[in-house]
Amino acid sequence: MADLIGVHVRQVSKYEMGTSLPTLERIRRMAEVLQVSADELVFGVTKRKAGESPAIRYPVLAERLRKLDAVVTRDDLKSIVDFLDAFIAKKQIDQIANGRG
Incomplete structure (x- = not known):
C-alpha cells in the first residue's frame, strides 16, 4: 500500500493507528488503489446503486x-x-x- 500511494510504510502505520491523518490527495489515491469510494474509505459508507433506496430502520x-x-x-x-x-x-x-x- 505504501508504495502504491507514495508514502513510507511507517506513515501507513500511523494512518492505521490514527496518530496521523492522510491528505485529501492520499485519501483519493488510497481509494483508487483499493477500488472503493473516498466516502467508503473515510466513513465506511458504500455508495448506493442508481435507483437504490437508502436503508430504512423501521x-x-x-x-x-x-x-x-x-x-x-x-x-x-x-x-x-x-x-x-x-x-x-x-x-x-x-x-x-x-x-x-
Whole structure:
C-alpha cells in the first residue's frame, strides 16, 4: 500500500493507528488503489446503486413509503415533507429542552 500511494510504510502505520491523518490527495489515491469510494474509505459508507433506496430502520415506514410512492401528488409530497420537517424540528427542540441535545 505504501508504495502504491507514495508514502513510507511507517506513515501507513500511523494512518492505521490514527496518530496521523492522510491528505485529501492520499485519501483519493488510497481509494483508487483499493477500488472503493473516498466516502467508503473515510466513513465506511458504500455508495448506493442508481435507483437504490437508502436503508430504512423501521419496516413499517418502508412499507408506507412504497405505498405512498404510487399515489402521491406534488402537493401531497410538499405537505408530507412539511409535516416531517415540523415533526423533526419539534423532536430536536424537545431533546435540547431536556438536555439531551
